[in-house]
Amino acid sequence: MLLSLIGQEPIYGYQLIKEIGKRSGGYFQFKEGTLYTALHRLEREGLIEGKWERLSNGQERRYYYLTKTGRCVLDEKRDEWRGFSAAVNLVTERANTG
Amino acid sequence: MLPKLRQYLARVKSCSRLDPTAESEIVRELQTHFEDEIGELCQTGLSTTEAADVATKRFGAPEALGRQIYEVYSKGTWSQALLAAIPHFLLALTFYFHLWQNNFWLLTTALVVVAVTLYAWRHGRPSWFYSWLGYSLLTLFVIVFLVLLAVGQGLSRFMLGSGMQWVVMAAYVPVALCLLGYAIVCVVRRDWLLASFMLLPFPAIIVWLFALEQGVGLVAYGKGGLPGGAHGVAFTFLALGGAAGTFIRLRQRLLKTAVLAVAMLLILAIVWRFAESNINPLISLFVSFCFIIFLLSPCLLQNRVVHRGSEIEAWDEACLGQAVRKT
Numbered sequence: 001m002l003l004s005l006i007g008q009e010p011i012y013g014y015q016l017i018k019e020i021g022k023r024s025g026g027y028f029q030f031k032e033g034t035l036y037t038a039l040h041r042l043e044r045e046g047l048i049e050g051k052w053e054r055l056s057n058g059q060e061r062r063y064y065y066l067t068k069t070g071r072c073v074l075d076e077k078r079d080e081w082r083g084f085s086a087a088v089n090l091v092t093e094r095a096n097t098g
Numbered sequence: 099m100l101p102k103l104r105q106y107l108a109r110v111k112s113c114s115r116l117d118p119t120a121e122s123e124i125v126r127e128l129q130t131h132f133e134d135e136i137g138e139l140c141q142t143g144l145s146t147t148e149a150a151d152v153a154t155k156r157f158g159a160p161e162a163l164g165r166q167i168y169e170v171y172s173k174g175t176w177s178q179a180l181l182a183a184i185p186h187f188l189l190a191l192t193f194y195f196h197l198w199q200n201n202f203w204l205l206t207t208a209l210v211v212v213a214v215t216l217y218a219w220r221h222g223r224p225s226w227f228y229s230w231l232g233y234s235l236l237t238l239f240v241i242v243f244l245v246l247l248a249v250g251q252g253l254s255r256f257m258l259g260s261g262m263q264w265v266v267m268a269a270y271v272p273v274a275l276c277l278l279g280y281a282i283v284c285v286v287r288r289d290w291l292l293a294s295f296m297l298l299p300f301p302a303i304i305v306w307l308f309a310l311e312q313g314v315g316l317v318a319y320g321k322g323g324l325p326g327g328a329h330g331v332a333f334t335f336l337a338l339g340g341a342a343g344t345f346i347r348l349r350q351r352l353l354k355t356a357v358l359a360v361a362m363l364l365i366l367a368i369v370w371r372f373a374e375s376n377i378n379p380l381i382s383l384f385v386s387f388c389f390i391i392f393l394l395s396p397c398l399l400q401n402r403v404v405h406r407g408s409e410i411e412a413w414d415e416a417c418l419g420q421a422v423r424k425t
Contacts (some may be wrong), residue, residue, distance in 0.1 A: 013127065014134040031158035032135075036128065037166040044170060050127075062127045 001028075002038060003066065003074040006048055012061040013039060039064060047073055102150040103132055106160050113164020115289040116171055119222035124167060128157075172354075174225055174346035182226035182346045185211055185233045186299070186339035194332035208237045228285065228296040229342050235281055236299060239274050246270050286399050293396035294358050295345055301389040302334050302365045308385075309373035330372020337364045355394065362389045 005011060005019055017035055020028050042048045047070035050062045066074065099107075107125050114121065132153050139149035157163065174182070188207050197203040215234040218227035250266035285293040341361035348354050366386040370379070 012130075014131050032131070032156050033158040033163035034166065036124070036131075037163070037170055040124070040167065040170045059130070059133070061130055 002035075002042065003047060003070055003077065006064045007066045007071065007074050010063040010065050012063050014061075016064075042070070046070070099129070100136075100146060100150045102147065102154060103129070106154045106157070109160035110164045110167070113161050114167040114171070115164075115292075116167065117222045117224055117288075120171060131157075168351075169349055172225075172351070173349040176347070178224065178226045179343035179346040182229040183339035183343040185214075185230050186335045186342055189233075189299075190332045190335035190339060192332075193328045193335065196328060198328075211237055223288075225292065225295075225346055226342075228292045229298070231281070231285075232296040232299050235278065235296075236303070238277070242274065243270060282396055282399065283403060286396050286403050290396035290400035291351060291354055291358075293399075294355075294393045295342070297393055297396075298338055298342065298358065298361065299335075301362060301392060302338060305365060305369050305385065305389070306331055306334065306373075309369050330368055333372070334365050334368050337361065337368060358393050359390050362386055362393060365389075 001020070002016070005016060011019065013036055016039075017032055039048065039050070043050055043064075046067055048064045049067050050064050052060050053063050054060050107128060110128065111121055111125060114124070116124065132150070135153040135156070136146060136149040139152055140146060144152065154160075188211070192198050192203065192207065211230060211233045215227065215230040218224060218230060246266050246269070250264070253266065282293050282297070285296055338361060341357055341364070345354050345357050348357065363386055366382050366389070370382050
C-alpha cells in the first residue's frame with residue numbers, strides 16, 4: 001500500500017497518512033509512529049529513497065521516492081494481490097450463487 | 099520547541115540508540131510531522147499545548163516507537179559485519195603467522211586501526227566502529243605503557259634508583275582505568291550493548307596474559323615466542339571476529355547479548371585447550387563467569403547515565419517553568 005502511494009508521486013510522511021485516511025474512507029487507522037518505522041524499513045531494504053526538499057513556504061520535508069527495485073517489488077505485489085483478490089471473488093461468487 | 103514534544107522526542111531518542119547522523123535525521127523528520135499536525139489541529143480551535151497532546155497520543159508510546167526504530171537500524175549489512183570482524187582478524191593473522199615480533203607489521207596494524215577508528219568517528223559512528231574503538235584504546239594503552247616503561251627505566255638508570263621504574267608503572271594502572279572508564283561512559287550514553295561490544299577483546303587479552311604467566315612466564319614467552327600458544331591466541335581472535343560479525347547481523351538485543359556471553363565461554367574454552375599451563379576447570383568456570391559480568395557491566399552503568407540525563411532534563415524543565423511564571 002505504501003509502495004503504491006509512493007509510486008504514484010513523491011510524498012512525505014504526513015501527506016501519506018492523510019492520503020491513506022482519505023482514500024480508504026478512514027478504514028485504515030494506525031499509530032502514526034508505526035508509519036515512519038515502516039518507511040525507514042522500506043528505505044533500508046532499498047525499495048524507497050528519502051530526500052529532504054524545500055517547500056514553497058521555506059519549510060523542509062522528507063519526500064519519499066520509489067527506487068527501481070521498489071518498482072519491481074510493487075509490480076510483483078500488485079500481481080500477487082490481483083491473483084489473490086480474483087481467487088477470493090471467484091470463491092465467494094460461487095458460494096453466493098450456489 | 100514545545101516541552102511536551104521535546105520530552106517525547108528525547109524518549110524516542112533514548113530508546114532508538116541510533117548513531118548521531120541517523121538520529122538527527124529521524125528526529126528532524128518526526129519534528130516536521132508534528133509541525134504539520136499541530137498546525138492543522140490548531141486550525142480546529144485547539145491550543146498549541148492541547149494540539150501537542152493529541153499529536154503525541156496519535157503517534158503512540160515513545161518507548162515503543164524508539165524500540166521499533168532500533169529494530170529497523172540494529173541489523174547491519176554483511177559488509178558492516180565484515181568491517182566489525184576485521185580488527186579481530188588482523189590480530190588473529192598477527193599471531194597465526196608469528197607477526198607479533200615484526201615491528202613493521204605491528205606499527206602498520208596500529209596505524210590502520212587508529213586511522214579507521216578516526217574515519218568512522220567522523221562519519222557517523224556506525225555500530226562496527228566500536229569494534230575498532232576497542233582496539234584503538236588497546237593501542238593507546240600499549241603506547242602509554244611503553245612510554246612510561248621507557249621513562250621509568252631512564253629515571254632509574256640516571257637519577258633515582260631502580261624503585262622509580264615501579265612507581266611510574268604504578269601510576270599507569272589508575273590512569274589507564276580512568277581512560278577506559280571515560281570511554282565506556284561515553285559509549286554507554288548511546289547504548290550499553292555497544293560498550294560491551296567495544297570491550298570484547300579486553301577479557302581475551304587478560305585471560306591469555308594470565309594463562310601465559312601461569313605457564314612458562316610472560317618474560318620467557320617474550321624472549322622465546324609462543325610456540326604452541328600462538329595458534330591458540332589466533333583462534334581466540336578468530337572466534338572474536340566471528341562473534342563481532344554475528345553481533346552486527348543480529349536484530350534483537352537479547353540475541354546480541356547472548357552472542358557476547360557465548361564468545362566469552364568460547365574464549366575460555368580455547369585458552370583452556372591451547373594454554374601450556376594446567377588451569378583448574380573450576381577456576382576457568384569462575385573466570386568465565388567474572389568476564390561475562392565484566393562484559394555486561396555497562397548495562398548497570400547505563401541506568402545511572404540515563405538517570406542523570408533525565409535529571410538534567412527535569413532540571414531544564416523546572417527552569418523553563420520558572421521562566422514562564424516570571425514572564
